[in-house]
Amino acid sequence: GAVVSQHPSRVICKSGTSVKIECRSLDFQATTMFWYRQFPKKSLMLMATSNEGSKATYEQGVEKDKFLINHASLTLSTLTVTSAHPEDSSFYICSAPGMETYNEQFFGPGTRLTVL
Amino acid sequence: SQQGEEDPQALSIQEGENATMNCSYKTSINNLQWYRQNSGRGLVHLILIRSNEREKHSGRLRVTLDTSKKSSSLLITASRAADTASYFCATEANDYKLSFGAGTTVTVRA
16 A cells, blocks of 8 residues: 655654654655644644645644645655744644545654654 | 544453444535554554445444434454554545544453
């Protein structure tokens, strides 16, 4: 099956710094990727849709200047958490629809962000 | 926005028993999907059921969908310790965006 990777898997940063998270589709191309965040023992909340070659679309309540998304190529989307604060600490997960079965999404392993 | 609600929130069963969890949603959907998540990991797609389907099987998994009641159920038969995980339903209405339920944490005791 299709594989999506994320890097880093864990990151700890100081308040006020920016953190970049990468999401890569390893063996398929993804013109669209999705970014979610998940709080402990909670569900996934869709943050934004990353579109290759165009601007990301953000869900209601998600600050686009806070969470910068760049879909640089058909296999890479990045999420940058700018001026991170402790409340941004969360588990961030990306996904990409499969090429043949577009309804089935392939999820990355997630990135645990801790802001001190 | 999150539209799925799942119950129970947590389920503990003995190995070999069946596990059943339910999902309810609020708006019209194209399909409903079930995913599994091991602690601190990404999600794995289990099964997709389209809005015009009522039941679907995959191995030890059985999913039902009742669009009139806006609900779905996931049955795992003959559970194994390795089935211990959180299970999420997700509905897709359009644009391939998924709206996830709160999840059911399943613990299978050996």
